[in-house]
């Protein structure tokens with residue numbers, strides 16, 4: 001199997017079961033060995049990665065790792081010292097305008113006119129772009145779920161709504177690549193979920209290459225198909241979320257079982273070392289290689305006893321957040337700039 005097939009498999013198996021094809025032969029963004037020194041500080045060291053259409057790619061690293069610096073280079077706000085950035089096949093240093101025409105992004109807070117409505121803000125922005133019709137404006141408003149509030153002044157918007165208006169603005173010209181620097185900062189859980197759903201939809205249904213940066217693995221786990229991990233200006237690796245989950249799973253699997261009589265069932269399962277959790281559910285740790293067979297027998301036993309079996313769920317053993325912290329500390333020697 002060649003390298004591309006490998007990546008393709010990882011990328012294609014990482015998402016939820018929607019049928020989507022990722023074209024790994026033609027990356028939407030290809031970054032090769034970029035370096036950046038500002039003053040005397042060598043901030044980025046040989047950063048390389050590819051990201052594709054139809055995927056949400058997470059750029060994950062602790063504060064000061066170099067995410068914003070890299071993203072500024074991709075959106076043309078900062079020059080590279082060397083290396084190559086190519087967007088949909090156009091080199092940013094050789095064909096700046098064409099390369100940038102494929103990109104939409106929010107790096108710092110999106111510029112908005114506070115005294116205008118959401119809709120007027122989008123119209124204002126549309127005037128600066130070629131070929132953005134009123135119809136397209138309505139389409140993006142719908143996509144980011146702001147139809148009901150779009151005629152209100154943005155001073156009345158929550159942070160989450162402003163962020164979604166920012167996304168609407170960034171995708172007006174149908175960019176093939178959408179880049180958002182730490183877009184969930186400051187959002188509440190509902191706001192984070194709304195944004196996550198929008199970004200996944202853009203990638204998985206509209207084929208956009210969505211790149212989001214974050215310092216939180218827990219967020220990336222839910223939002224992304226793959227993550228590139230960066231620490232101290234160095235790319236540690238690119239992984240599919242599925243691959244990371246598998247590697248953190250370990251030799252045993254924890255199950256949580258809920259029935260209409262947990263105490264009796266727990267006693268009945270003493271041979272499996274079943275325990276009652278603080279919430280009163282049954283917890284069992286089983287060797288991963290035989291876990292499914294054993295769980296099937298346990299289910300049958302519970303049901304044959306006349307007990308109602310509500311749920312059996314599997315708990316991931318090690319949190320990806322821990323895997324991420326281990327990864328970035330090892331590589332960065334624990335120094336977080």
Ligand SMILES: Nc1ncnc2c1ncn2[C@@H]1O[C@H](COP(=O)(O)OP(=O)(O)O)[C@@H](O)[C@H]1O
Pocket residue numbers: 038039041043061062063064065066067068069070337
């Ligand atoms: N203009 C600048 N001058 C000097 N150092 C900078 C400048 N911009 C960023 N840095 C340094 O580069 C490193 C990476 O910063 P940044 O890309 O903002 O990280 P992140 O976005 O991952 O938090 C940090 O140590 C930061 O202090």
Ligand SMILES: [Mg+2]
Pocket residue numbers: 067068069181182
């Ligand atoms: Mg940053």
